[in-house]
Amino acid sequence: MNKIAFAGFIAFVSSVLTLVSLHALSSDQYSTDAEDEHYTLEEVEEHNSADSCWKVIHGGVYDITDYISQHPTDEEVILEWCGRESTEGWDNKRPGVPHSARAAAELKEYRIGRLEGDEAQSTAPETQREESADDAGSPAADERLHRALLGLPLDGVYRGVFSDGGEMQVNVQFTVREGAIERLSYRYLAYRGEDYRRLESDHAAYPVWVQHEQIAERLEGKPLTAIFQLYEPERLIDDVDGYSGATLRGNKVLSAIRDGLNRGVYSWP
Amino acid sequence: MGVRLKVGDYVLIVVCFLPWLVALPRLGWPIGASAGSWLQWVGISSGILGLSTMLLAAVVSIRLPGFDRYFGGLARLWGIHRWLGFASFMLVMVHVTALGLSAASVSLPVAVATLFPPINHLSIWWGWFAWLAMLVFLAPTFNFFGSLSYQRWKSLHLFSALAVVAGVLHALLLAPQQLVWWMLGLAAIAAIVWRKALSPRFSRVPYRVKSVTQLVNNVVEIALVPEDKAISYQTGQFIYLTPLDKTLAAGVGEEHPYTIASASGDHCLRIGIKALGDASAALQTVTPGSRMMVEGPYGEFYTRRYPNRDQLWLGGGIGITPFVAGARHIEAKNTSEVPKGQVQLLYLAKNAQRAYYHTLFKHVSQMREDFGYDVHYFQKEGPLTEEYLRWFCPDYAEREIYMCGPPEMTQHVRQLLLDQGVPSSRIHSEVFDFL
Numbered sequence: 001m002n003k004i005a006f007a008g009f010i011a012f013v014s015s016v017l018t019l020v021s022l023h024a025l026s027s028d029q030y031s032t033d034a035e036d037e038h039y040t041l042e043e044v045e046e047h048n049s050a051d052s053c054w055k056v057i058h059g060g061v062y063d064i065t066d067y068i069s070q071h072p073t074d075e076e077v078i079l080e081w082c083g084r085e086s087t088e089g090w091d092n093k094r095p096g097v098p099h100s101a102r103a104a105a106e107l108k109e110y111r112i113g114r115l116e117g118d119e120a121q122s123t124a125p126e127t128q129r130e131e132s133a134d135d136a137g138s139p140a141a142d143e144r145l146h147r148a149l150l151g152l153p154l155d156g157v158y159r160g161v162f163s164d165g166g167e168m169q170v171n172v173q174f175t176v177r178e179g180a181i182e183r184l185s186y187r188y189l190a191y192r193g194e195d196y197r198r199l200e201s202d203h204a205a206y207p208v209w210v211q212h213e214q215i216a217e218r219l220e221g222k223p224l225t226a227i228f229q230l231y232e233p234e235r236l237i238d239d240v241d242g243y244s245g246a247t248l249r250g251n252k253v254l255s256a257i258r259d260g261l262n263r264g265v266y267s268w269p
Numbered sequence: 270m271g272v273r274l275k276v277g278d279y280v281l282i283v284v285c286f287l288p289w290l291v292a293l294p295r296l297g298w299p300i301g302a303s304a305g306s307w308l309q310w311v312g313i314s315s316g317i318l319g320l321s322t323m324l325l326a327a328v329v330s331i332r333l334p335g336f337d338r339y340f341g342g343l344a345r346l347w348g349i350h351r352w353l354g355f356a357s358f359m360l361v362m363v364h365v366t367a368l369g370l371s372a373a374s375v376s377l378p379v380a381v382a383t384l385f386p387p388i389n390h391l392s393i394w395w396g397w398f399a400w401l402a403m404l405v406f407l408a409p410t411f412n413f414f415g416s417l418s419y420q421r422w423k424s425l426h427l428f429s430a431l432a433v434v435a436g437v438l439h440a441l442l443l444a445p446q447q448l449v450w451w452m453l454g455l456a457a458i459a460a461i462v463w464r465k466a467l468s469p470r471f472s473r474v475p476y477r478v479k480s481v482t483q484l485v486n487n488v489v490e491i492a493l494v495p496e497d498k499a500i501s502y503q504t505g506q507f508i509y510l511t512p513l514d515k516t517l518a519a520g521v522g523e524e525h526p527y528t529i530a531s532a533s534g535d536h537c538l539r540i541g542i543k544a545l546g547d548a549s550a551a552l553q554t555v556t557p558g559s560r561m562m563v564e565g566p567y568g569e570f571y572t573r574r575y576p577n578r579d580q581l582w583l584g585g586g587i588g589i590t591p592f593v594a595g596a597r598h599i600e601a602k603n604t605s606e607v608p609k610g611q612v613q614l615l616y617l618a619k620n621a622q623r624a625y626y627h628t629l630f631k632h633v634s635q636m637r638e639d640f641g642y643d644v645h646y647f648q649k650e651g652p653l654t655e656e657y658l659r660w661f662c663p664d665y666a667e668r669e670i671y672m673c674g675p676p677e678m679t680q681h682v683r684q685l686l687l688d689q690g691v692p693s694s695r696i697h698s699e700v701f702d703f704l
Contacts, residue, residue, distance in 0.1 A: 001355055001411065002411040002412050004355075005355055005358060005407070005411040005413075006411060006412075006413050008359050009362070009408075009413065011362075012362035012366060015366050015369070016365065016366070016384065019381060019384070020384075020385070023377040
């Protein structure tokens with residue numbers, strides 16, 4: 001029994017640590033993806049030696065300088081492609097035989113950005129945008145739909161309301177600058193006569209007010225299309241959940257924002 | 270642990286699954302669901318069972334005299350306690366792992382946030398706190414990093430109270446089935462409070478040391494007389510003894526279990542004590558007239574299930590004490606009393622010097638027809654053989670067999686008996702060196 005308990009304990013600690021470290025590692029990954037830099041072919045061409053070897057493969061730019069010594073072939077084979085568009089070499093390890101999936105995964109580690117003006121090509125093999133099945137067709141995640149739904153609004157201060165059941169529930173004010181939403185605030189927020197802006201922190205509905213404040217924080221500086229995430233507010237705020245038990249109606253806020261946009265600029269900046 | 274389930278076992282099983290059964294209508298069955306929801310179901314179920322086993326482990330630790338008999342004696346109840354604690358520890362870890370993995374089916378950040386939410390989600394952190402408290406007191410119990418001294422281990426075991434409180438808070442903040450957790454949680458806490466705070470004050474009975482008789486160089490028999498009211502016990506039971514003699518070298522104010530060597534009718538409470546550890550070594554020179562607190566009795570060495578059947582007793586070392594009590598009982602009883610069957614006692618001693626109760630048994634066997642006796646010397650004759658046993662007690666396979674003694678002896682004898690096809694349900698022993 002002692003041994004089993006100890007084995008269970010070790011297995012447990014390992015799996016929790018694995019989960020946490022996987023997460024830590026993958027968030028690094030996300031951050032590098034997020035700041036995907038653009039390079040011109042001229043910039044890549046400057047790095048054409050063993051001292052600094054950059055390559056373009058399927059539109060991605062890779063600095064493989066540190067990897068050269070680990071490559072299983074003679075160095076010449078890999079150095080030949082430094083500072084060049086190397087997709088051909090990548091896809092033909094041997095004539096007609098591309099590099100393996102494992103190699104592709106390793107290559108990812110050396111990505112530093114993408115080749116300017118090569119967005120369309122850059123999807124394969126290393127930067128496939130991971131859209132989960134949930135996102136397909138979702139009105140909260142379809143960028144083109146958002147653009148179609150919105151005209152390009154003018155910069156300025158907007159005010160809008162959401163009314164329902166004979167009472168005004170949401171009244172927002174926000175600023176639009178260069179297509180981004182800023183300084184979203186609630187001039188009024190109530191339901192059945194309860195003013196959410198004046199709730200005590202121990203009130204059962206107080207988390208709902210906190211969540212509304214989070215909406216304002218999280219939308220700050222985001223493109224206007226981000227408001228459609230409010231169809232599924234959990235995309236935007238982190239504790240619409242079972243912990244507090246409180247629920248948020250993101251679509252009311254969305255409706256009020258869109259009302260403001262429809263009305264047009266309230267005051268010029 | 271015997272194969273037969275006792276009354277108490279059935280009650281434990283029902284209560285153990287009760288919270289889960291209450292939760293089941295909401296949980297449903299994950300048949301045909303995705304791996305994620307299946308894992309979540311496993312995670313929640315194991316959490317519920319993990320907490321109920323933890324609370325039951327606390328409840329059965331109450332050590333109320335008489336309570337243990339529904340579980341086949343205190344030693345067996347201790348085994349159940351240990352199993353419950355083990356099950357709880359494992360289930361709690363399954364609980365966390367399964368819930369973490371089920372959330373990983375959405376995304377890694379979600380999985381990590383499930384296990385490690387923002388600090389204000391106290392409900393989850395209470396769960397972690399409970400697990401940590403469990404680790405503190407179970408790591409030495411399961412010898413993760415070596416073993417501790419008994420008293421040290423005992424005080425660390427008090428962390429179980431923290432684990433119970435934190436675990437119940439975790440459940441109360443998260444689970445919709447409040448009532449069942451309140452009931453079980455309060456029962457668990459009540460048991461710990463009784464055991465640790467109240468029972469030392471209320472269930473210990475004061476006795477005085479009347480005499481200390483040295484049997485051989487490291488074995489004494491202590492006779493105790495009650496100061497006021499005596500405990501009422503049956504032959505073969507044991508008690509917890511807390512010496513208060515300040516001159517003792519060790520174990521003053523500590524409780525340790527000892528088998529009662531007197532028959533239930535004796536006005537003295539007699540205890541055979543062999544120097545096996547610091548505390549029992551110190552007791553060899555306990556001052557006559559000093560005070561001792563007695564708690565008990567516990568155990569049911571002679572189960573009352575078959576009082577009319579013939580019996581075979583096999584005792585060795587200090588494990589002879591329950592049979593001393595038994596022989597004294599037979600000596601004192603009138604023929605209408607139980608046990609009605611004939612008893613054969615085989616004393617398995619190292620040599621003649623170590624057979625320190627030989628004279629007593631010899632005397633009783635001469636007085637009573639229903640008590641046969643012989644002594645087997647290990648040093649001279651080697652380990653007990655089947656031929657010897659058959660010669661001494663030809664119908665041993667038909668008898669209820671009681672044995673008590675050092676582990677090597679009981680293992681050897683048990684194996685010998687099992688090899689002869691004696692069912693293990695007929696072999697009774699109670700060992701409490703771990704209490």
